[in-house]
Every structure is written in structure tokens, then in C-alpha cells.
Amino acid sequence: MKFGDYLKRGVEIAQLKKDAIQLVAGDKEALGPALGILAIGGVCAAIGALSLWGIIVMPIVRVIGMFIVVAIMHFVATSFMGAKGGQFSALFAPLSCATIITWIGIIPFVGPVLAFIAGLWLLVVGVIVVETVYQIDRTKAIIVVAVPVVLGIIISIIAFFMGLSALALMGR
DSSP states (O other): OOHHHHHHHHHHHHTTOHHHHHHHHTOTTOHHHHHHHHHHHHHHHHHHTTOTTHHHHHHHHHHHHHHHHHHHHHHHHHHHSOOOSOOHHHHHHHHHHHGGGGGGGGSTTTHHHHHHHHHHHHHHHHHHHHHHHHTOOHHHHHHHHHHHHHHHHHHHHHHHHHHHHHHHHTTO
């Protein structure tokens, strides 16, 4: 497949088409285009946020973040949810291709809000992708997707209160 085909499949995955999920999940060459789609999404987010520095940083953050999230999801699915097969790359590629919907973030001012909404939809997409790739029921797939979200919220709360504590110690 060519890069344009992966873009098309990404849109189809975002539309919850299981045949597109299976096609990309089984494609051994999908990792490169998936990384490209993720990185372009980071550039779009930076442009939409009018952040020149973000054009360099956001693609890196998105790729690293996706690796971490998918690693957690893969671990939970294979260790606790009785996944019947499914490899890391089979989860990573379709989820990354589906992030094409966050490219809407390129629109200045309103783009970041639209990309946030697209990101919420990606949670739904994630459930269907996990369900399809790992052949587990919907409830287990929801748990798999929820674990990194909950961990992220907990880490954010801890970081927030640590920041407040640091400010209090500095006398501000």
C-alpha cells in the first residue's frame, strides 16, 4: 500500500470499519506510515496552537506517547484480559492511522478544540480496535483502553499537586 492508502484506511478505522482495522493490523509494513500519520498530527496540532517550537516537539511527544499508551494497553490485554493473539504492532498501526482525524487541529484557534473532540472519539476507536485485534469482548476492551487513561489522570493529578507544593515552598 502507498501512504495515501494508509490515510484512507485511517479514516475507515475512525469510522469503526473492522475490515480496515484487520487489514492495517495484519500489514507488516504499516508501522512506518502509522508513525508518519502520528507525526503529521503533531505538526498539525502545533500549527493550530500557533506554536513554532511545537512543530518540532509535538510530533516527538505524540509518537512517544502513543508507544507508551499502546504498550500499557498491550500489556493489560495480554496479561489480564485473555487476549487470543494480537501483537504490539497489530494494535499500534491501526490506532496510529486513526489519529488522522486529529489533523483537524491544524485550524488556528478552533482546531485544538476540534482535535480534543476527535481525541475523545479515538477512545471509542481504541475500544473497537482492541476488541478486533485481541478478539476479546467489549467490556474487556473498554477496561484495556481505560487503564492508560486512568493512569494518565492519576499522574496528572499528582504532578499538579506536586507543582502546587513546590510553589508553596517557594513562597508564592
